[in-house]
Amino acid sequence: MALTDVQPVIDVLASVKDGRDDAIIQTLKSAPAGCSPELVAALFRLAIFHVSKDPLYYRKVWNLWQRSGKPELKPATAQITVEILADGTVDAVKPYLELFLAAYGVAADISIAPYDTVESEAFAGRVKDFDLSLVILSERWLRKSVSSFPASIEDVTTAKETLGKLATSLAQKRSGVVAFTNFYNGAWPAPAGTAAIEGHLPWSTVIGEINNELQRLSGTISVIDLQQALHLAGGASAAGALSMIRMRSPLEEGGFVAVGREVATCIAHQIGKSHRALLTDWDNTLWGGEVGETGSEGIELGPETPDGFGYQLLQSYIRDVNSLGVALATVSRNDPKVAGVLEENRHMRLRRDNFAALELSWGNKSDAVGRLKDQLNFGTDFMLYIDDNHVDLAEVISHFPYIDVVLAGPDPDQSLQRLSGARFFNSYRLTSGDLNRRQQMKTLRHQREASAASSSKEEFLASLDIKITVEDVNDRNRDRVLQLLQKTNQFNLTTRRHQRDDLERLAREGAKFGVFEYEDRFGSQGIIGFMIVSPAADGSEIDTWLMSCRVLNREVEGFMLGWAKQVAGSGKLTGAYIPTEKNNLVSGLYRDMGFRHVGGERYELEIGS
Template sequence: MPLSPPPLRRRRWTTSRSSGGSRRWCGWPRTPGSAWWPSFRPRPRRIPSRTGSFPDPWPWFCKKEKTKSGKIRQFRFHFLLMLNEFLTDLFKGQTGKALSLLESRPVEQPVPPDVITMLRLAILQRDLNFLTCQRLHNLWTRWGRPALKPNATPRKVLLLSDFTADNFVPLVTLFCAAQGVEAEVILPGFDSIEQTVLDPTSSLYRARPDIVILFFSDHWLRRYTGNAALVRHSDLEQAQETLSNLVREIESNSPADILVGNLPGRAYPLPAGTVAVKDRMGWNLAVTRFNDWLARRSSTRVHVVDLAEAVFGAGGRQAVGATNFLRARMAYETSGTLSTARELGSGIAHICGKTHRALVSDWDNTLWGGEVAEVGSFGVECGQESPDALGYYMVQEYLKSLQPLGILLAGISRNDPAVSRIFDDNPEMALKLDDFSSLQIGWNPKSESVARVSKELGFGPEFMVFLDDSLYEIAEVLTSHPYMDAVLAGPDSQSTLARLTRMRLFNAVSLSEEDLKRSSRALKLREQRELQSSFGNIEDFLKAIQVRLNVSPLNVNNLERVVQMFQKTNQFNLTTRRHREDDLKQLEKRGGNVFAFSYEDTFGSQGLISIVNLVPEDDAVFIESWLMSCRVLNRTVEQAIFSFIVQKAKGKRVRGEFIPTEKNGLVRNLYPGLGFRNISRDEPTGTEYWVYDGPGPGSEPPKHFTTIQES
């Protein structure tokens, strides 16, 4: 059985006496001739410094060298070494030491992907202190504030609070950037929530923000309930009514999404917190009831972020502003500020569709203790019999609990495919084989396995989290997929569970019906892939599964999912217009139509998979937006949808646009493949304009094997 390479040794610089005291590169991870030894020894670049010049330990992201046959070979070996050292410091909790590697590197433009990877992974770490966050923000600014995820979504965010929140502006901006949102945070005057919301000429309505955050402390609630240990029911209801009126006013006068934070506990607790007598209740019970009422107030545009959990994770009462409130009217201490800012950034990212959709996990020493190939299915540690086994069982339980949230699970293991039987053979496993939406078991590099998982699940690695117990494997994957996020497992199950939960990578502020069914639908797709391999050609397979599309206009039943798809879909998206509810309603008022397509075959339903916006013109029909889920690609669904568009055109021409982005190269040739002809191209933006005049002489409309039914 091939062995995985041991962890790379840390690189170092030493002084050679034989060379007169000059510095030389040492610490290669293998001896010459081994599989992991590089076939070339690069000549380091030299950069100026105050003490002269010295070899630059930071070569380019990829080295290229021509072989004797003339082919270009790319070497990522240096990035692998450097990233291994960075990750070692980062996951040991030595974030400051890891950042020193970046701070010593000269700025380059465009920003190399390895810098983006290291900045983003450092921001996502949970054990950051305030000074480290300042260093990260300064580093990010020094490199020109690059997008840390591809196809970043710009959003204007207005933060309304009843306390001093100036220190939240750079932190929320930083945490949003790490998740693919370019946030411009606006902060109105101090403690002016009611005045700002109720004044039609205030900055809230002049700035036209995309997201409004209502950020309260317990002092706001005490304005209505007083400082007594017991709270009157009528006073609590008055506070709830006030907040309802504020939210209603924003909804009526602004198209922005609203993010409301729930309330944490007090810095100085009151006695009798859970007492309930007649028309009064204890303070803790009042806060609990207020938060429960607030959670039930959430809707398509109103989302509740769990700041109480963020404060609890940052130390509970120690994170609430006991000292800072007295000195500067700040609601949180530094630990609480960091934790709540991260939670707000996570909520903003979720509204923008920039959430993690899959966890790609290693198996050995990650989901269980030990290696199956050595100890067998019943020799691994997992179950209820020992503390270590129980810890790994809890890791599996946590991964299984993510599935109802729409988080898919993929398995990657450098092993014989037969080891997958462990999930059926060993009854102590919390996970079963059907819990995995994609399986890649074999001896290929894990970066190749991640690429296959991405293709099967229908979205890019930037929406995935990689979990592995080997720093080498994490570094190897990140060299090929620099926008993927990663978590180090081990050295024990408790550390794995702590990192997975505390980093808040799978946080959600709202869920659609599609999210709840995503895992079961992904399993059906896996079964279809297995069935397809038994057919001789794709046409026979498509005829056998009997694909059906149901078309419906925009309505109250599909509105939430339609808006969600506009925020999340990147690859099959011809214009990448991020429409929200108000945008779609305005389009319909102008005479346009929003059509939602749902998919079904013999394996079951895949739910809403495509949206087409059509706008009638004098002599044509304009495809304003066309997006589709990649999980139903290669089934002639797009050809069927186009035949529906031609039918709606009723003999008129069909016009379309292609606006290129970092992610939608998949559909660059969609229009010419459907018979469109190019009429012009806007050079500054790259936007292409296409028109379909109908099938030409001797040609036929695009062929498909799909039945379409309009409701």
């Protein structure tokens, strides 16, 4: 697309800057008729990720999306089933959850259980198959479980036990993830909310105790932070007041928007549809002023001025995001020589080690994003780009329509509000692999530098001192394996999204699991691959073969196949390549590995005894 084709994007970003929700809606109404599907998708995502204080704004966006035929907003849309159980009326959450999920490329079939049937579903209901079962229990449920006031410690203990039984029983009757929202203070504050007396607990402490119990159950269920979501949505004003009296609804409209956003971001992270990289402009985005003009100490950053302090807070937030495993990279129109500012400015919260890659040049920002795509080894649909120049953002979208963008400024508090308020980097479950990813990205940067300095690929590989280990699925690695199964798209031969129950069934049927870890002289990349080899009538079959693109061209594929042949023993080793929008990378893998194409998706290899 030419830059002139994305004028509606420029209009929406200008409306975001001015805080004009009505203008965003008007652009959505007028633009789609003459726009390409990619541009329509970009416009809807901009509108959905815009942080508005008006819940009716999101209802208008949903209405327009519905009238447009609910177009896919990201490539390779994932299909999931979601069940919502609650002790009150929660039907209003459905359009918002559907809308926010669509912005991440997830199409959800959402079922809402009949009113106040959580206990009957958990204790007397039948087994059901959903990818996610979401349980929303209000303060009203807690009031019924803790009948005394002030709350007796005995009642609180009983409520914890009831909650534990409820969570355990429901988890046993659902094939997918069971997630509970945590508890929050309702619309009407409890009297003497912090007053304590012997044998009793103040109400604010009761909520804290029950939420701690939910966290203790996190091995059985997942917990979604509704308390924080409602805080962002206005606190007590988002909790059910008039809606509780009239409809037994635990939330007002703004609260349902907050639930939809919070749950959608958690689901996106869990199934591999969330943002994996944050690309940042520098001047007037991470600090005030232009470092090329003022020098490292002349930029506005630090506690001496309000804006300088605001930029520090923004950097601290981005540093926290980076610590959770999100790659950080720079897209800045600057001389490469200014990179020293990261170490030279004493107020800097982000240092060179935080960045997986720096793209400092005078060319188009889209060219820099293209180079980062190659360096980071994943598509721009998994990237979020923040810049204070709305024309530069539009120029990038014109080349990469599935990238998501955030308009920075003009003040740092607005940047922080837009970046954090959209809840882009939210999750209800993390693995050690997530926390180690920043170090892994640093290792990859050193590998790229060493590769560029080597005279040949063979010399480079020989210098790495590669060590690959393999083990069975166990308690240490299970969460990471399940995460890889949901997230890996490019190097994934069959893209079978096995869950915990599936792995247990396959193990009972005699399948062998291989969990592969990689390390070289630059450091560890952690768990980077997973294979399932199942028994077949005339030998063995590769049910699943997936690998992280971080270790492409490191001869890991050969090691993994060697393990598969070893556990198969003899006879035929068969496998399938099931094409998707994302896995063309491995379309020729079986042929390259010596397999014979036997028709359709099937390949086979004769292995000796």
